[in-house]
Amino acid sequence: MLSVEPINAYDDNYIWLVSTNEGSIVIDPGESEKIIKAIDENIIDLKGILITHHHYDHTNGLKDLLEKNEFDVYGPINNINGINKKVSDLDKFSIIGIEFEVIEIPGHTLDHIAFYSFNNGSPILFCGDTLFAGGCGRVFEGTYEQMFEALKKISKFPKNTKVYCGHEYTLSNIKFALEVDPNNEKLQSEFEHVQSLVKSNIPSLPTTIEKELDLNPFLRCNTLEIQKNIIERFNVGNSEFEIFTAIRKWKDNY
Ligand code: ZN
Ligand code: FE
Numbered sequence: 001m002l003s004v005e006p007i008n009a010y011d012d013n014y015i016w017l018v019s020t021n022e023g024s025i026v027i028d029p030g031e032s033e034k035i036i037k038a039i040d041e042n043i044i045d046l047k048g049i050l051i052t053h054h055h056y057d058h059t060n061g062l063k064d065l066l067e068k069n070e071f072d073v074y075g076p077i078n079n080i081n082g083i084n085k086k087v088s089d090l091d092k093f094s095i096i097g098i099e100f101e102v103i104e105i106p107g108h109t110l111d112h113i114a115f116y117s118f119n120n121g122s123p124i125l126f127c128g129d130t131l132f133a134g135g136c137g138r139v140f141e142g143t144y145e146q147m148f149e150a151l152k153k154i155s156k157f158p159k160n161t162k163v164y165c166g167h168e169y170t171l172s173n174i175k176f177a178l179e180v181d182p183n184n185e186k187l188q189s190e191f192e193h194v195q196s197l198v199k200s201n202i203p204s205l206p207t208t209i210e211k212e213l214d215l216n217p218f219l220r221c222n223t224l225e226i227q228k229n230i231i232e233r234f235n236v237g238n239s240e241f242e243i244f245t246a247i248r249k250w251k252d253n254y
Contacts, residue, residue, distance in 0.1 A: 001020065001021070002018065002019070002020050002098065002119060002122075002124075003018070003019050003020075004016055004017070004018050004019075004124065004162075004164060004206070005017045005019075006203050006205070007026070007034050007035065009029075009030045009031040009034075009057070009061075010030060010031070010057055012167045012168045012169065013028070013030050013031075013057050013058070013166060013167055014028075014164070014165070014166060014167065014168065014203065014205065015027065015028055015029050015030060015031070015034075015035070015061070016028070016126060016164045017035075017038075017044065018096070018098070019044065019096070020096045020097045020098065021097070022047070022096040022097045023044075023045040023046065023047035023096045024044040024045060024046050024047060024096065025046070025047055025048045025049060025050060025095055025096055026046065026049055026050070027049075027050045027051075027052070027115070027126045027164070028050070028051060028052055028058035028059070028126075028128060028166055029049060029058075029059070029060075029061035029062060029065060030056065030057040030058050030059065030060050030061055031060060031061045032060075032061030032062075032063075032064035032065050033061075035061065035065060036064065036065065036068060039068065039069075046065070046069070046071060047071070047072070047095060047096050048071050048072040048073065048074065048095045048096070049062065049065060049071050049072070049073045049074070049075075050073075050074050050075065050100075050115050050126065051073065051074065051075030051076070051080065051083060052075075052076075052112060052113055052114060052115070052126065052127070052128030052129070052130075052166065053076065053078075053108065053109040053111050053112040053113070053128050053129065054076070054078050054079075054080050054109060054111055055109065055129070057166075058128060058129075058166060059080055059082075062080070062081070062082040063081070063082065066082050072084065072085055072095065073085060074087050074093060074095070074100075074102075074115075075087070075113070076088070076104075076111040076112070076113045077111065078111040087102045087113065088102060088104060088113075089102060089103065089104040089113075090102065090103075098117050098119065099117060099118070100115045100116065100117050101115075101116045101117070102114075102115060102116075103115075103116055103153060103154075105127070105130045105150035105153060105154065106141075106142040106146045106150065107130060107137070107139055107142040107143070107144075107146040107147030107148075107149075107150045107151075108128070108129045108130055108137035108138060108139065108140055108141070108142065108147065109129075109140055109141045109142070110141045110142055112128060112129070112130055112142075112150070113128075114126060114127040114128065114130065114154065116157065116161075122160070122162070123157060123158050123160065123161040123162070124161065124162050124164065124206075125154070125157060125161050125162070125163050125164065125209075126164045127154060127163060127164070127165060127166075128165070128166045129165075129166045129167065130147075130150050130151070130154065131151060131154050131163060131165060131212065131216075131218075131219075132165045132166075132167060132169045132170070132173055133163075133165060133169070133170040133173060133174075133194075133204055133205060133207040133211075133212070133215075133216075134169075134170050134173030134174040134176075134177050134187075134190070134212075134215055134216055134217075135169060135170075135173030135176065135177070135216065135217075135218065135251070136151055136216075136218040136248070138248075138252065139248065144241075144244070144245045144248060145241070147244075147248070148240075148241050148244050148245075151218055151219060151244075154209070155209060155212070155213060155219050157209050158209065159208065159209050159210035159213070160208060160209070160210065161208060161209045162206040162207075162208055163205075163206050163207045163208060163209060163212065164205060164206045165205055165206075165207070168198075168203060168204060168205065170194050170198075170204035170205070170207075171191075171194050171195060171198050171204070173216075174187065174190055174191045174194055174215070175191070176217075176251055176254055177215065177216065177217045178191060179254075180217040180226055180229060180230070180247055180250075181217050181220065181223075181225060181226050181229070182229075183225060184214075184215070184225070186214045186215055187214075187215050190211075190215055217247055218244060218247060218248070221240040221241075221243040221244045221247065222240050222243075226243065226247075227243055230243050230246050230247060231243075233246075233250075234246045234250070
């Protein structure tokens with residue numbers, strides 16, 4: 001049995017704690033304090049660390065964790081201190097009994113990767129700051145083409161894949177999504193639902209690929225409703241990529 005729990009960090013980051021009977025791993029430890037406390041109190045037996053990209057809010061806890069012990073740290077090929085298992089596209093590795101596959105998804109950063117596991121038919125995906133519930137990451141280092149392709153790759157995973165994103169951005173993403181896709185009834189009811197979760201301090205994640213295909217405007221650039229709205233507002237062409245770019249730029253200034 002596998003469990004995935006969120007550890008809150010900074011204002012809205014999630015460090016994901018994954019545990020099996022063979023131990024635990026953490027994904028994107030932007031901070032170390034709560035993890036070290038859990039190790040010291042024998043609540044977890046930490047076996048390794050996974051890193052999706054180099055931003056400090058996903059990596060800052062590494063140094064302190066590695067001072068504690070020599071963990072296996074899987075991450076992209078970049079200059080982050082502490083990654084001792086550099087991985088790239090389609091690499092596979094096993095840790096705490098889970099087989100992960102690495103997917104390169106540049107766009108938010110050039111080094112961005114995701115970790116996917118089929119997990120005996122209950123697939124899980126850790127995608128950092130690329131796909132968010134109801135939205136996607138900003139394009140900082142890569143190109144809009146790269147981000148578009150990254151989201152395409154992610155959207156092709158099985159519909160029941162549970163998606164663990166790096167931030168709790170869902171409510172503001174859905175507010176924006178409703179501007180892009182105002183007649184989407186599933187989006188309207190999700191807005192109510194997420195509002196009540198946030199009020200009660202309950203994480204809105206994980207999401208699923210199926211849900212995102214229904215709700216996330218960045219994965220729905222091929223729908224006529226969205227195309228019509230975006231072309232009327234921004235006078236862009238109707239290719240999926242042009243629609244995507246226009247939505248992403250709109251969100252940047254929203
Ligand atoms: Zn980031
Ligand atoms: Fe981040």
